[in-house]
Amino acid sequence: MRDPGGKLVLFVSILFCVSGDENDIAGEHSLELTQSSNLARQELVQETCNRLSLKWSLEDLPPSLLEHILVDDERKLLYCYVPKVACTNWKRILMILEGKWNDTDVLSVPASLAHSPGMFRNLSTVSKEERDVMLENYHKMIIVRNPFERLLSAYRNKLEGDLPSAKYFQDRVGRRIIKAFRENPSNESLEYGHDVTFKEFALFLTNDSKELADIVNNEHWQPVTTLCHPCLIRYTLVGKYETLLDDSLLALHTINASHIQFPRLAHTSGTSEKLRKYFSQLDLPLIRKLYKLYKYDYKIFNYDLDNIVGYDLG
Numbered sequence: 001m002r003d004p005g006g007k008l009v010l011f012v013s014i015l016f017c018v019s020g021d022e023n024d025i026a027g028e029h030s031l032e033l034t035q036s037s038n039l040a041r042q043e044l045v046q047e048t049c050n051r052l053s054l055k056w057s058l059e060d061l062p063p064s065l066l067e068h069i070l071v072d073d074e075r076k077l078l079y080c081y082v083p084k085v086a087c088t089n090w091k092r093i094l095m096i097l098e099g100k101w102n103d104t105d106v107l108s109v110p111a112s113l114a115h116s117p118g119m120f121r122n123l124s125t126v127s128k129e130e131r132d133v134m135l136e137n138y139h140k141m142i143i144v145r146n147p148f149e150r151l152l153s154a155y156r157n158k159l160e161g162d163l164p165s166a167k168y169f170q171d172r173v174g175r176r177i178i179k180a181f182r183e184n185p186s187n188e189s190l191e192y193g194h195d196v197t198f199k200e201f202a203l204f205l206t207n208d209s210k211e212l213a214d215i216v217n218n219e220h221w222q223p224v225t226t227l228c229h230p231c232l233i234r235y236t237l238v239g240k241y242e243t244l245l246d247d248s249l250l251a252l253h254t255i256n257a258s259h260i261q262f263p264r265l266a267h268t269s270g271t272s273e274k275l276r277k278y279f280s281q282l283d284l285p286l287i288r289k290l291y292k293l294y295k296y297d298y299k300i301f302n303y304d305l306d307n308i309v310g311y312d313l314g
């Protein structure tokens, strides 16, 4: 129904072609190609959801479960942000577009500001009537990532890392993980929670005791399916971290914000090696339990476990 923007696609393709830098072009598809893989992803989500035949509907959800979906009325955009999947840059972009930051250089927006509470309107406070109108008419964007890669990224960033935000997590979460899962912890570990192993993190995530529920249910490692409800909301822009730049260019084009330059990632190398290194610390039953937590993310967004165990656990 929407104008696929044929003319603009051509125009943008030409722009890329004359921009000169061969290296930049090499990794980018035309918007048309990106749009067709976007449509294929939407279809796959739909098919998988139909197969899972979930019983509940959006009306059954408490509104608080919609708070990850940010609302931008001017661009008619709903964006469900997923931590560890480029959400800082996309929040920065929304700030610029909404006039909450003056510089158009995306990276000039402080990350902490982009994440500050109350920065964006979200769907949890929108009335049902208004929400239905939005869901019908707005672009709906989600960007996903291989679930175990996202998990490892969260672990490395929040529990293993040295950053100020890691200190906060180590203090709030790390200490409790060590207390619950380490035999004979040192006083230092108990006090700082700074050396949680990946295995302890996995034991923590797969533990269903009520005592830990408050920190297990954290947006940094909650499944995308829990945060964004892809079977209840028909996302129209389904991006993947693996094709982040292309998908972001398509999204920017779709919301008429092509003047924004999406930041190029410093290429992270050796991701699959890192995955194998960390996951080799877990035995297969634990990997299975972990997989179960993210099963719907795997299925709905068409990921598999090949890169971890060499075959799909299914």
Ligand SMILES: *[C@@H]1O[C@H](CO)[C@@H](O)[C@H](O)[C@H]1NC(C)=O
Pocket (backbone or CB within 6 Å): 067, 068, 117, 118, 121, 122, 124, 125
């Ligand atoms: C959603 O909006 C409400 C009301 O403004 C706010 O209290 C809440 O923190 C927001 N949630 C998120 C995740 O931004």
Ligand SMILES: *[C@@H]1O[C@H](CO)[C@@H](O)[C@H](O)[C@H]1NC(C)=O
Pocket (backbone or CB within 6 Å): 099, 100, 101, 102
């Ligand atoms: C942006 O710049 C204008 C004009 O200089 C200023 O009035 C406004 O307060 C600035 N807005 C922000 C969010 O910094």
Ligand SMILES: *[C@@H]1O[C@H](CO)[C@@H](O)[C@H](O)[C@H]1NC(C)=O
Pocket (backbone or CB within 6 Å): 180, 181, 206, 207, 208, 209
């Ligand atoms: C959860 O963790 C607690 C505390 O370490 C432990 O006693 C319990 O056996 C664990 N439960 C499961 C299902 O792993």
Ligand SMILES: *[C@@H]1O[C@H](CO)[C@@H](O)[C@H](O)[C@H]1NC(C)=O
Pocket (backbone or CB within 6 Å): 187
């Ligand atoms: C650890 O803390 C306990 C209780 O505070 C104390 O008795 C013990 O000596 C401490 N051990 C070390 C190695 O500091």
Ligand SMILES: *[C@@H]1O[C@H](CO)[C@@H](O)[C@H](O)[C@H]1NC(C)=O
Pocket (backbone or CB within 6 Å): 256
């Ligand atoms: C797109 O943005 C430009 C300015 O950035 C504006 O002139 C134009 O009207 C916008 N088009 C739509 C369809 O919103």
